[in-house]
Amino acid sequence: MGAPLLAVDALVKHFPLGHGRTVKAVNGISFQIERGEALGLVGESGSGKTTVGRCVLRLIDPTSGAIGFRGEDILGMTPEQFRERRRHIQLVFQEPYDSLNPRMRIGRILDEPLMLARRGAPSARLSRVHDLLDMVGLGRTFIDLYPHQLSGGEQQRVGIARAIATDPDLVVLDEPTSALDVSVRAEILDLLVDLQARLGFAYLFISHDLTAVRRVCQRVIVMYLGRIVETARTAEIFERPLHPYSRALLSSVLYPDPMKEQARFLLTGEIPSPIDLPPGCPLYARCPWARPTCDLSVPPLEALLPDRHVACFRAREENGIGAC
């Protein structure tokens, strides 16, 4: 196998606030996505997951680090060069309605990326728009409607159709279902799985919702305060989360079954401000496993098990894993 589809290396993004203060949104993260792979980037607000997605799309420039796409360094490209690659990396937004031009009919919204990519004559593009509407389960009657005439789920289907219009290699999904009702959410997730199986693109699925990521992704990265705290295959993290933060996230899932007693693993307090990062482990102040030494230095991301990386000084002992 050659270069991975996406290679993010030591990515750092700090936003200056003035007065010498900075928001340390992303603090040195590295990961790769292979062709056709679905990777989940999970974390709560302030974890830096959205910032990572924006850097990958070059909507913002990172402070340092490298991003390779199909073996090319995209940060070194001129805007013109990147625009050429841009059709291979597409984005689905969180708020479907806000991401669609209210004055355009659905047909026009879907035609626009095709036009920009110079995809043939109007008649060829129209037939592509028909195919796209079929692929996302809407049907051709939607072509003449305006976004406000659609339900939230239908709008998000349009957002997905627009993202896949130019046959991208990578689709970045930024909380694609969190604005939707539960029943619609399940439909959209199933659609994402279907499309990926049929068309073979890769996903970077950014979400705070582990259960959504579970349906779609093969692999998951858990972020906290701009750092990766755990990486694992999705099935494995659900079976046995090793990092205390992953454990807390999983035990926060409320299953719709009053008889199911949940093993509660609760964190206390609030997420610290990314302006004043603690010197040691970012979870130190909230962690039930914490020892005073955890506050001295940042735990490195270590391979605890094959394909399992965890950044926690205490994880080995608390999980009963011997030294490798």
Add this chain to the structure above:
Amino acid sequence: MSAAGSGGSADPLLEVRGLEVEYARNSGPVRVLDGVSLTIAPGESLGVVGESGVGKTVLVRAILGLLDPPWRVVSGTVSYREQNLLALPEAALRQLRGKEIALTTHEPRKHLNPVATVGEQMARVVQAHRPTSRADARARAVELLRLVGIPDPELRLQAYPHELSGGMCQRVVIAMALAHSPKLLMGDEPTAGLDVTISLQILDLMRDLVRDFHSSLLLVSRDLGVVAHYCQRVAVMYAGQLVEVADVPSFFAGAIHPYSRRLLRAAVAATSDRRGTLSQVGARAERGAACCPYAPRCPLRLERCTRESPPLESVAAARWVRCFRHAEITAGLEAP
């Protein structure tokens, strides 16, 4: 259906009967609540569930007399300790709001004044229903902030809302709601938009405080997982109507109304890696039409469902369902 939605034998704290609310549009009024009846007993927690747009928030605001045009209460009563809130003058309602009945919503920042400190706002709430000196009001504010788990409460009194996280703002609003130990605490999606590890802390907090103050809880949510773990009874809304009312264990053991069943299936599917079969693009609820509002989406629809609207019928002890086919569905649930 005199006791529709009633929980037990105790005298209810709150009783809503036949509540109808309209929303005025140029093209004519839309029925937003269509004969909603429910009761909450002292110490009870009731979850009202449904997807966005079914009328959950309007119900909560109607109970508190907070609906302004274009919303209008057409008929019905809201009895709180045997006085009809809908007939009370605004001044009398103000005496109840915040003191007897308190509300937290999913937009805590909208409840807070952006140009006043947390301390000023909390003191105002404390002083609203009881003559209190400034020093005492401040002391009470610190006590309340501590109660809802805010660290360094004295420091936080100086903070403006924009300096607090969403979770902190929600705690401040809950602290305000609890200032006068209300008999009825209403939460309109109190944890929507909060991080999951924080939402559990907030829900635990509301549950514990309601228990400690012997209050009742009306929790509006889209999330059946929340209702399963934090409520004793559940009322499912669809298109402005209650379609099923049940105690939580029986509901989750077997929902009867086709819409409840769909919601429950979706919730189970959303928290598992199993795939659902839910696709129903394009079907819309029929509001105010002479048919079952769920008929256009219902897989069990009969010809009759498109001609007349089913009543909310008592199908078992403390259980009501609005569906012509409830008996067949119940039989199917009981079949081995």
